Amino acid sequence: MSTPQAQIEPDEGSESALSEAELTTVAPEALANTLGEYVQAWWRRIKGGESGALPVLAALILIGIFFQIESSAFLSDGNLVNLFIESAIFIVIGAAETFILLLSEIDLSLGYGVGIGGFVIAELIAPPVNFPWWLGIVGGVLVMGFLGLIQGTLITRLGLPSFIVTLGGQLGFLGIMLELANFDKTAVGGVIQIDPSTPIAKLAGSQMSPTLGWIVMVACVALFAALTLSRNRSRRARGLHTKPIGVTVITIGAVAAAGVVLLYICNANRSNLGVVEGVPWVIPFVLLIILAYSWLLSHTRTGRYIYAVGNNPEAARRAGINVKWIVTFGFIMSGATSALAGLIYISQQGSVSTAIDGGTLVLYAVASAVVGGTALFGGRGRMVNALLGGFVISVVYNGLALMGVSPAVQDISTAVVLIAAVSLDALVRRRAVVR
Amino acid sequence: MAGESARRSKMTGGRNPSPTLVTPTDTAKHMSTSEATDQALLSLRGITKRFGPVQALTDVTFDIPAGQVTALIGDNGAGKSSLIKTIAGLWSPDAGQMLWRGKPVHHSGPREAEEMGIKTIYQDLALCDNLDIVQNMFLGHEPMRLRQLDEDAMETAARQTLKELSVTTVRSIRQPVASLSGGQRQSVAVAKALVNEAKLVIMDEPTAALGVAQTRMVLDLIKRLSGRGVAVLVISHNLNDIFEVADRIAVLYLGHLVVNGPASDFNRQNAVEYMTTGRASAAASVA
Numbered sequence: 120m121s122t123p124q125a126q127i128e129p130d131e132g133s134e135s136a137l138s139e140a141e142l143t144t145v146a147p148e149a150l151a152n153t154l155g156e157y158v159q160a161w162w163r164r165i166k167g168g169e170s171g172a173l174p175v176l177a178a179l180i181l182i183g184i185f186f187q188i189e190s191s192a193f194l195s196d197g198n199l200v201n202l203f204i205e206s207a208i209f210i211v212i213g214a215a216e217t218f219i220l221l222l223s224e225i226d227l228s229l230g231y232g233v234g235i236g237g238f239v240i241a242e243l244i245a246p247p248v249n250f251p252w253w254l255g256i257v258g259g260v261l262v263m264g265f266l267g268l269i270q271g272t273l274i275t276r277l278g279l280p281s282f283i284v285t286l287g288g289q290l291g292f293l294g295i296m297l298e299l300a301n302f303d304k305t306a307v308g309g310v311i312q313i314d315p316s317t318p319i320a321k322l323a324g325s326q327m328s329p330t331l332g333w334i335v336m337v338a339c340v341a342l343f344a345a346l347t348l349s350r351n352r353s354r355r356a357r358g359l360h361t362k363p364i365g366v367t368v369i370t371i372g373a374v375a376a377a378g379v380v381l382l383y384i385c386n387a388n389r390s391n392l393g394v395v396e397g398v399p400w401v402i403p404f405v406l407l408i409i410l411a412y413s414w415l416l417s418h419t420r421t422g423r424y425i426y427a428v429g430n431n432p433e434a435a436r437r438a439g440i441n442v443k444w445i446v447t448f449g450f451i452m453s454g455a456t457s458a459l460a461g462l463i464y465i466s467q468q469g470s471v472s473t474a475i476d477g478g479t480l481v482l483y484a485v486a487s488a489v490v491g492g493t494a495l496f497g498g499r500g501r502m503v504n505a506l507l508g509g510f511v512i513s514v515v516y517n518g519l520a521l522m523g524v525s526p527a528v529q530d531i532s533t534a535v536v537l538i539a540a541v542s543l544d545a546l547v548r549r550r551a552v553v554r
Numbered sequence: 555m556a557g558e559s560a561r562r563s564k565m566t567g568g569r570n571p572s573p574t575l576v577t578p579t580d581t582a583k584h585m586s587t588s589e590a591t592d593q594a595l596l597s598l599r600g601i602t603k604r605f606g607p608v609q610a611l612t613d614v615t616f617d618i619p620a621g622q623v624t625a626l627i628g629d630n631g632a633g634k635s636s637l638i639k640t641i642a643g644l645w646s647p648d649a650g651q652m653l654w655r656g657k658p659v660h661h662s663g664p665r666e667a668e669e670m671g672i673k674t675i676y677q678d679l680a681l682c683d684n685l686d687i688v689q690n691m692f693l694g695h696e697p698m699r700l701r702q703l704d705e706d707a708m709e710t711a712a713r714q715t716l717k718e719l720s721v722t723t724v725r726s727i728r729q730p731v732a733s734l735s736g737g738q739r740q741s742v743a744v745a746k747a748l749v750n751e752a753k754l755v756i757m758d759e760p761t762a763a764l765g766v767a768q769t770r771m772v773l774d775l776i777k778r779l780s781g782r783g784v785a786v787l788v789i790s791h792n793l794n795d796i797f798e799v800a801d802r803i804a805v806l807y808l809g810h811l812v813v814n815g816p817a818s819d820f821n822r823q824n825a826v827e828y829m830t831t832g833r834a835s836a837a838a839s840v841a
């Protein structure tokens with residue numbers, strides 16, 4: 120991708136430590152006034168190392184082409200929808216880990232957090248307790264949020280390293296999960312079935328009608344367009360720098376196109392017998408989580424403080440930020456989100472079992488976040504990264520499974536993808552740092 | 555930004571030391587006790603601080619007037635850091651009193667000192683590299699609107715403040731602080747203090763580790779800051795910078811405030827002598 124066009128303009132502002140070209144690599148959209156300038160600045164930024172989501176998207180396309188050549192079923196409507204459903208859990212645990220990585224910490228326990236969340240939800244809605252489905256979800260989220268609070272408190276109040284606390288947490292959560300299964304007499308062999316008629320089972324197992332899908336999609340795109348345009352107008356009215364109108368139009372167009380493609384794929388009949396069509400409920404569910412978390416990170420004080428603490432805790436402390444609470448909050452969110460992943464897990468499986476492999480799940484959580492572009496060392500990354508990263512992970516798994524390779528080879532390949540993503544990030548960053 | 559015009563009007567008269575303070579250098583040690591009280595923003599009276607057997611500060615008495623740059627100089631171990639940390643509220647003095655606009659104050663922590671308007675800019679500047687200029691300036695004090703961060707209000711205010719400080723070298727206030735030069739980072743730290751209603755800005759070695767052009771930029775910034783009516787207390791080892799920017803100079807020697815007066819009373823020679831020996835020879839003080 121690197122072409123010899125890395126020419127650097129002369130340094131005009133002598134007082135700036137950065138040349139014009141270098142500056143545009145870190146903040147292109149802040150300087151561009153027209154669509155053309157914006158595209159140029161964006162391209163320079165990619166070459167300068169701040170490539171954002173582009174390498175992931177490029178890798179995704181390459182992997183997709185490879186798998187399509189190897190197995191023609193890969194890009195079929197049925198398999199693509201399957202992919203969306205499979206990726207849901209990776210995306211959500213990736214989002215959970217993103218909170219922690221942004222804070223420059225690590226959470227190794229959330230794999231079994233998924234297990235605990237799943238068990239609590241399943242047991243709360245099953246016969247002896249018989250809570251309504253939504254109360255079951257609330258219960259699972261509260262339990263895991265509380266366990267996150269305990270871990271966060273140990274880390275912040277006692278100053279323990281999160282690596283050790285959550286490593287202990289991983290083992291402890293496994294024990295809690297097994298105990299939950301033992302405790303419940305209905306869990307035969309450590310398995311609790313989910314009643315297929317509950318909304319919880321329907322999350323991954325049922326879909327919107329095609330018409331409803333179109334209505335929701337059009338409404339969402341219209342809302343997005345309206346919000347973007349009105350925000351731009353108010354900024355322009357205040358005399359603040361605004362993105363070129365062309366960029367806005369292209370952004371809205373891209374969102375609309377993505378929505379149409381998604382709906383087109385999901386609304387096709389993907390069953391060989393009978394009719395299965397429409398958007399699985401889990402897709403809007405996951406998108407809603409990512410949207411809400413993105414909003415939290417970019418539009419609230421708490422979100423801003425997460426970035427500040429992840430980069431420079433001392434500066435954050437001096438700015439009056441309660442650093443300990445922000446870190447604790449990150450662990451609460453991570454725990455609560457792993458319970459939501461547990462919800463998706465039990466919905467996909469139709470049951471919850473002590474066989475759940477939390478040790479592998481937590482690796483996927485880190486992989487989803489990091490493959491998507493979130494830094495391991497804090498302060499850099501977005502929720503969207505988890506969306507992309509989780510999708511890449513499930514594409515690799517799904518594609519390899521379609522090719523019929525053994526689980527051993529699947530694991531090795533996924534490891535290679537993870538290492539490759541981290542190396543690419545490190546290389547690109549090194550290039551950006553060397554001035 | 556309410557009291558801005560008031561501060562501005564004060565500053566026009568406050569550029570030079572008050573005419574009532576005509577004090578010869580040799581008596582400067584006790585000169586400020588009574589005369590300057592009515593206009594001093596912060597007055598220190600007999601501040602004493604001990605750390606176990608170490609006497610860090612002994613009976614330090616001087617005034618920091620609004621709208622002026624006061625330089626605090628002294629050799630290593632003279633007590634400069636102990637003094638600014640006392641003012642910044644990191645610890646309370648063992649003896650002595652601090653008067654804020656003539657009223658005794660006793661802040662029990664850095665937070666209280668900050669709320670009063672005392673902002674300390676340490677050498678590390680305490681900026682978050684991954685956040686942009688606007689985000690850094692409002693960190694910890696973000697205005698909210700409809701339960702969301704009010705980015706537009708922040709951006710407008712940030713732009714206004716940087717304009718008043720004549721910080722024009724930054725291309726965009728939305729660029730991350732990681733991309734800024736040392737002088738620009740210093741500017742952001744000062745602007746951050748200013749948007750948070752600073753009345754007294756303490757700067758610890760603001761020009762250390764800066765090149766010539768960058769130093770120039772920071773010195774101009776300090777002048778403009780005091781020009782806005784803000785009291786500035788600068789700690790520096792660099793006498794060139796001190797003489798360029800300071801309205802008043804206070805010299806610490808082994809925890810004692812040995813001399814304190816208008817910068818015009820000092821020259822390089824006697825300043826160095828005060829710093830190294832605690833007093834100036836006759837030849838030096840004449841010059």
